[in-house]
Amino acid sequence: MPAAWRHVSEHCWLVPGGVNAVVLEHRGRAVLIDSGPDRDSGKRLLRGIRERSWKLEAILTSHAHADHFGGHAALLRQLDVPVLAPPVEAELMRAPLLEPSYLFHGAAPLAELTSRWFQAEASRVDQVIAAGPLTLIDLPLELLAVDGHAHRQLALRVDDVLVAADAVFAATVAARHPLLFAHDVRAQADAAALVGNDGARLAIPGHGEPDTPAALAQATLAAIDRGHAAIRAALEAHEGAGATTTQVLRHVAQALGASTDDLARWHLLHTTVSAYLSAARARGTCQPRIVDGELRWFAASPLAP
Ligand SMILES: [Zn+2]
Numbered sequence: 460m461p462a463a464w465r466h467v468s469e470h471c472w473l474v475p476g477g478v479n480a481v482v483l484e485h486r487g488r489a490v491l492i493d494s495g496p497d498r499d500s501g502k503r504l505l506r507g508i509r510e511r512s513w514k515l516e517a518i519l520t521s522h523a524h525a526d527h528f529g530g531h532a533a534l535l536r537q538l539d540v541p542v543l544a545p546p547v548e549a550e551l552m553r554a555p556l557l558e559p560s561y562l563f564h565g566a567a568p569l570a571e572l573t574s575r576w577f578q579a580e581a582s583r584v585d586q587v588i589a590a591g592p593l594t595l596i597d598l599p600l601e602l603l604a605v606d607g608h609a610h611r612q613l614a615l616r617v618d619d620v621l622v623a624a625d626a627v628f629a630a631t632v633a634a635r636h637p638l639l640f641a642h643d644v645r646a647q648a649d650a651a652a653l654v655g656n657d658g659a660r661l662a663i664p665g666h667g668e669p670d671t672p673a674a675l676a677q678a679t680l681a682a683i684d685r686g687h688a689a690i691r692a693a694l695e696a697h698e699g700a701g702a703t704t705t706q707v708l709r710h711v712a713q714a715l716g717a718s719t720d721d722l723a724r725w726h727l728l729h730t731t732v733s734a735y736l737s738a739a740r741a742r743g744t745c746q747p748r749i750v751d752g753e754l755r756w757f758a759a760s761p762l763a764p
Pocket residue numbers: 522524527608609625
């Protein structure tokens with residue numbers, strides 16, 4: 460049974476779920492932000508909008524992870540409205556095989572990576588949007604660039620609410636997923652800090668309960684710090700011979716209590732561990748080397764400033 464819609468500010472409704480969706484309403488006109496993972500979530504959101512006798516006029520996508528735009532296609536079969544999305548994400552929505560493919564080193568993905576959580580139905584995108592002011596349904600909005608968790612990602616300010624999507628995670632979610640998925644860890648930390656400094660009264664994360672921007676940012680930044688520390692400990696534990704990416708993954712998963720028990724979770728972790736290693740290499744705290752045909756990571760002292 461889907462949870463009841465919550466009116467969080469004059470123009471903003473939270474539709475809570477495994478993946479939070481948001482509906483903006485102004486004088487009977489509505490904008491949907493994200494559509495959940497599948498056909499059912501998309502149809503349910505449209506039904507909720509129509510039950511309120513509102514007219515859906517646009518769909519905005521925070522980022523192109525399958526669980527955030529998987530409902531678009533079913534919705535667009537019933538209604539012809541423009542779809543807005545950030546750059547890069549727009550391409551991933553048009554060619555959704557790219558998500559499981561990038562999780563599998565760019566190759567044709569394993570079947571386990573093509574479930575609805577990783578590969579949504581394709582959606583058209585009519586307008587590519589970027590950070591800055593945006594007016595929809597005569598409502599002044601502000602978009603913020605919060606890249607890092609995904610390639611490109613946007614948060615949206617409406618009234619005194621920040622729709623932050625996966626730029627930040629509730630502490631309860633970070634406890635269940637101790638290594639938060641990341642494409643670019645440094646950008647992810649910058650994005651969380653940006654959310655934390657936002658003056659909004661309330662921020663809505665993509666998963667979990669809304670909270671103050673500062674509280675959500677703090678939970679996210681603490682999880683990122685734990686990730687960095689676990690990576691460092693993994694590299695130190697393999698000092699000398701270096702660690703393969705898989706060895707780092709196993710060490711980090713054990714240290715943080717992250718589950719590695721299925722192919723899909725393992726690959727999500729692999730991508731995120733790679734993002735941390737890439738960030739560490741860019742900072743000069745580790746070095747990749749090929750040793751006897753194996754990619755090995757070696758701890759290094761930080762580069763002199
Ligand atoms: Zn996401």
